[in-house]
Amino acid sequence: MEFRLTDDQLALRSGFRQLLAGRFGQEALRAAVERPVLDRALWQQLGDAGLFSLRLPEADGGVGLGLPEAVLVFEEAGRSLLPGPLVATHLAAGTVPGADTGRTVVAASDGALVEWLAEADEVLGEVAGARPLRSVDPLTPLHRVPGARTPRPAAVLLTAAQQLGSAARTTELAVQYAQRREQFGRPIGTFQAVKHLCAQMLVRTEVARAAVYAAAVTSEAGPDGAGPVGNGAGVPDAEVAGAKLLADDAAVRNARDCLQVHGGMGFTWEADVHLHLKRAWVRAGQWITEAEAAELIAAAL
Structure with a gap:
């Protein structure tokens, strides 16, 4: 295939x-x-x-x-x-x-x-x-909004896709900065600790990408988001929930590691890194949370 x-x-x-x-x-x-x-x-x-x-x-x-x-x-x-x-x-x-x-x-x-x-x-x-x-x-x-959360399966997956895009971008930002920032006369990207951070960011991104793309390929939904991207009752299935879980993790942790690579510069208002972290935090609480996704996956297992 x-x-x-x-x-x-x-x-x-x-x-x-x-x-x-x-x-x-x-x-x-x-x-x-x-x-x-x-x-x-x-x-x-x-x-x-x-x-x-x-x-x-x-x-x-x-x-x-x-x-x-x-x-x-x-x-x-x-x-x-x-x-x-x-x-x-x-x-x-x-x-x-x-x-x-x-x-x-x-x-x-x-x-x-x-x-x-x-x-x-x-x-x-x-x-x-x-x-x-x-x-x-x-x-x-x-x-x-008062009341219980009502996740729309397609909304969960599209939000996961946004998290994936953010995770990929912060990986790029970290690598670019590591290549141009010098310390002790060498780019910091040549130091093993920084290499490991960037490598871990890439792995998280690609694992999340595989999950999000797989959920999209094996599922389809109507324009209202309540179609069969789920269990037939308007609830995301384990594959969609898993994609959101992995994408949330990649977006949040990659933004944090990107801040680490940037050092003090990453915490300044002028850098875009903090915007990715803040957006990732917000999206992680939308449509389905980490705990809710984990419950769906556990129930499927």
Whole structure:
């Protein structure tokens, strides 16, 4: 069986990486940190590029691709720290008018948290009694929602894809810094301790990538995220839960190790490393937590 990405999938990933590099590069990221307001023009560009309608059938005006392609695109979004309720708006395509084109911003409650509630045009799920929650991530305003968590399987997997993108990016940042930062007249990347940190980051990333890609290939879901990416009752199966568990671990631990490689520089506001760590912490608590994922896996075993 062939598991390598096809030429079309590679082109899709490359295209979105170029789009995000052009529209949400370093300057735009920093501007968003200083003023965390949703960029509606960018949101519509993402809609025009097919981010939200990617899995919508062509007959309904969508791109007509599947979950594996959506995972590749959301991985790029995680890599660039793209803010906004991306997963919720993607899930709403085909059910909420304007969500597929990015003209409507959709937020969604997982029963515990909802992001970008104040800026959303539509909200999926119950948000009565939602209270503002101080978010550790300056790019992700949050509200706490009373009630039990209600994970959407596709949302779990797409969030895992974002975590994967962040883990890959912090690995790159660590390696790049280790190659140019010198100590005792040598790049710090030549020191065994730093080599080991970078190698461990790469291993975590690739293990998470294998899990996320495998879950995407072996599962499919409808645009609302409640399809068969799960056990048939709207609950993620062990494979999806495992993918989220591994991706959360890779994103959080890689960001911490990236800080370690950067040393004191990594803890400064000017470095992007802390933004990846804060976003990884937030995503780890969305849709399904580490403990909830572990329970699903244990039950399957």
